[in-house]
Amino acid sequence: MIIHKFCRLDDGRSVSYRAGGDGPVLVLLHGWGMSSLVFSPLMQRLSCCRRIIAPDLRGHGHSHGGPGYALGDFAADIEQCLNLAGAEEIALLGWSLGGMVALEMVERLGERLKKLILVSTTPCFVQRDGWPHGQPASRVNALSRRFRRDPAAALEGFFLQQFDGETKQGPLIQTCKHELFDLAPLPLASAGLGGLSTLCDADLRELSPRCLPTLIMHGRCDAIIPPAAGEYLARRLPEAQWKLLDGVGHAPFIGRLDFCADILADFLI
Known part of the structure; x- marks a missing residue:
């Protein structure tokens, strides 16, 4: 059973996070504008052999916002949440923006992190x-304008x-669309706009994380992040496996x- 929980940070x-299952810990980090509900079907499938922890990034879902929305800000909240949840021997899956946050967390988690999975990252x-291998900045700016005018329509279209x-x-x-947009609050305006600003500013190409078993999974039809970006990570990261999925877009787990x-x-065995 997946249960909705909260942890209170030092500040x-x-x-907010969803948790359930038994076994080694698997942490799921969602992408921009979404919430942990995007992983609901995947959580049900994997909770039979894993203890799932799926947080809402700050300002998304039911998590409180914060003064900043840089990758380090998102990562700091998740790290503290995992500490409070007593999570050890962690496998970390990040999707899209969540994958960038996951890369930011590799050094923070240190030896606790045993496996890394990057989906559409x-x-x-x-x-x-x-x-x-990215979106034109003008397209991200256009999404930002649409989000300012009508957040619900912008997120549904995205x-x-x-x-x-x-x-x-x-x-x-x-x-999944019904759960995301009818059963959970939209991200805070500050989080939506701050997250888009982070996507425009962040550049992790020179990041050199430690050797770590890593699975990089990307859809060949991804219209948000070109597969070549995932291939770059597969070449750059030690111990990386590359999976290119035919006929699949940006959210293959849906x-x-x-x-x-x-x-x-x-991969998690």
């Missing part, structure tokens, strides 16, 4: 000189874009739940 703010979200180009639309997409759950279960 009085709360982090990039070291640099926007295009820069020498880096064509969510559906994650499945563009998929060869088969999985039945969980509409269910569009191809069973397939992805099997890949993850094999």
Whole structure:
């Protein structure tokens, strides 16, 4: 059974998280504008053999906002939440923005972190000189303007874009959309805009984390983050396995739940 919990941080703010299952700890970090509910089907599949902890990033879901939304700010909240939850021997899965936060957390967690999984993750979200594998900054700025005008419409459009180009639309997409937008609050305005600003500013291409068994999974049809960004990480990170999934977009654990759950279960053994 997956239970919704809260932990209170040292500064009085709360982090919301979903937890359940038994076994070694698997932490799930969601992407921009979403919440831990995006992992609901995956949590149900993996909780039979893992203790799942899926936090809402600060200002998302039911977690309190904060004075900043840089990668280090998100990571600091999650680290403290895991400390309070008594999480040891951790496997960490980050998706999209959550994958960038996961990269930020590698050194913070130290030897407690045993395995790393990056799903649809990039070291640099926007295009820069020498880096064509991102979104044009103008497109991120346009999303920011849409979010200011109508957060719900902007987030729904962004969510559906994650499945563009998929060869088969999985039945969980509409269910997940309902949970995300009807059963949970939208992210705070400060978190939505701050997260987009972080996506524009963050550049982890020179990050050199320690040797760590790592699975990098990316959909070939990803319309948000080009697969070449994931390939870059696979070449850069020691002990990385690269999985390119045909016919899958930005959220493979929704569009191809069973397939992805099997890949993850094999890697986590």
